[in-house]
Amino acid sequence: MAEAKPTKCLVVGAGPVGALAALYAARRGWDVDVYELRGDLRDASTTPLNFTKSINLALAERGINAMRHSGSPALLDRVFAEAVPMYGRMVHSASSAGTLTEESQQYDVHGRFNRAVDRANLNKLLLDEVETLPNVKLHFNHKLVGADLRKRKAWFERKAAPPQTADGAQAHQDQTDGREQEVEVDFDLMLGCDGAHSNARYHMMKFVRMSYEQSYIDTLWCEFTIPPAGPTSATTPTAKDGFATSPDHLHIWPCDHGLFIAIPSIDKSFTCTLFAPSATFATLEQDPATITQFFQTRFPNAADLIGHAELRQQFEQNPHLPLISIKCSPHHYSSTGVILGDAAHAMVPFYGQGMNAGLEDVRVLFQHLDAHPSTPAGRTAALDAYSTERVPDAHAVNDLALANYWEMHSGVRSPLTLIRKKVEEFLNDKLPITGFATQYARVSFSNQRYSEVVETVASQGRILLGGLLGSVVLPGMGWAAWWGWRWYAAGHTTRKAVKGFAGLGMFGERVGRMFT
Ligand code: FAD
Secondary structure, eight states: OOOSSOOEEEEEOOSHHHHHHHHHHHHTTOEEEEEOSSOOTTSTTOOOTTOSSOOEEEEOHHHHHHHHTTTOHHHHHHHHHTOEEEOEEEEEEEOTTOOEEEEEEESOTTOOOEEEEEHHHHHHHHHHHHHTSTTEEEEOSEEEEEEETTTTEEEEEEEOOOOBOTTSOBOOOOTTTTOEEEEEEEOSEEEEOOOTTOHHHHHHTTTSOOEEEEEEEEEEEEEEEEOOOOSSSOOOTTOOTTOSSOTTEEEEEEETTEEEEEEEOTTSOEEEEEEEOHHHHHHHHHOGGGHHHHHHHHSTTHHHHHOHHHHHHHHHHSOOEEEEEEEEEOOEETTTEEEOTHHHHOOOGGGSOHHHHHHHHHHHHHHHHHTSOSSHHHHHHHHHHHHHHHHHHHHHHHHHHHHHHHHHHTGGGOHHHHHHHHHHHHHHHHOGGGOOOOHHHHHHHOOOOHHHHHHHHHHHHHHHHHHHIIIIIHHHHHHHHHHHHHHHHTTOOHHHHHHHHHHHHHHHHHHHHHHO
């Protein structure tokens, strides 16, 4: 029997995932309350958590598809109006003679692209959309401090906002400001969207036997900005439209132990990120004057694009942050709680999928909720089905994101990786009946389940390896064996012949690893 009253939905966290989840819930006529730790992001005085200004993200098909199904048709138009299309990677390097090169690698044989969006701006657009619905209430400056998923109660600490001066600026806080008051909230269903260090997840763990795995990789990140091209500023040959380098690409400066990337912004600047081992950061922190030299030897031209003085200043001012990876299972408790987004599966950012996967969580969750009655028993079945589907997908994309670190700092320069991409794209374009597509296209331009992407790509690899063995390697080895035998018979030593075969074996092993 359907519940008489609308479902009382509590959303914890008003980041991109929480805001979209609130929108989905409100569109179903639920009674929605969103509680967010920080102040309203649309208020200029609120600094985004963890970020200096804001970060630019790659918005891909999964995130777009989730917004497409939000019931707000104009939302995507607004998001796209402030996005910059990125058609591929631009790999920057220098030859041994010191010549700077930019190599464009298209993302997709069909010209599909990702969109660079400002995370804070996307979040604001989602909150604006949520606020148009009468059945949603937004509560900022509220921190989840406790939840009882059996009694369906949650507790928040409310931080009193500091008083405003006559011109609207925040006044200096006195002793009574910032005092915390506790608020008790009832709910039917709690959606925990409160990020990697989720309190919702922590409290859910008291009720469900949740397996939980958290790791930090030995890499820190720091944000930089390449300003718009000015009359005297450095540019690269692909610079255009007031951008210091091509606005159509995600730029990569690969190096053996680190990576520097730049993503275009609507204001013609680039938001850049340095990823490097913690020991490298420690060395640079000890002597920040060496940062320009460090950049010039590893990331040619990048220091000039940022400006040498600005490079050092930004390195010293901007935070040096860790990268966390989280896997847990299940993602829900009974009919009353579920975690989504980074709360359920924070991942390293090398596939540009963290937020996309989080937004996709929302679409998949509501697909299951819609397929079941709106009763406690129906919700239990829906949340069970959701965890069963989503946990393997979250684990798969987490692993893909870690593996893509190699792709970004080495794979973009590896001939074997590029050959495999070309073969798969050729088959996809000219022989679509084969069903071949690159892993990148499946992850970024499709909505295929992540766990299926991993299986399909492994199977494609086996087929390609089989084809390679049948058409090139085996005939080649037969020829090499015949040639080796003749060589041996002609009086060369056994040792040399064995070395020749070992070389062939090593080559075969490398090819095998590429395709499986
Ligand atoms: P969050 O964005 O962390 O939001 C959680 C919200 O919950 C916050 O507003 C927080 O204030 C609030 N909150 C926290 N605790 C509480 C509490 N106790 N009570 C109430 N509220 C609380 N993803 C992509 O898809 N593409 C990219 O290109 C990409 N690039 C990235 C680059 C970097 C350097 C990094 C670090 C991440 C990147 N990501 C990218 C990942 C992306 O930023 C996250 O996956 C995404 O922000 C997760 O959204 P969320 O809403 O789940 O969590």
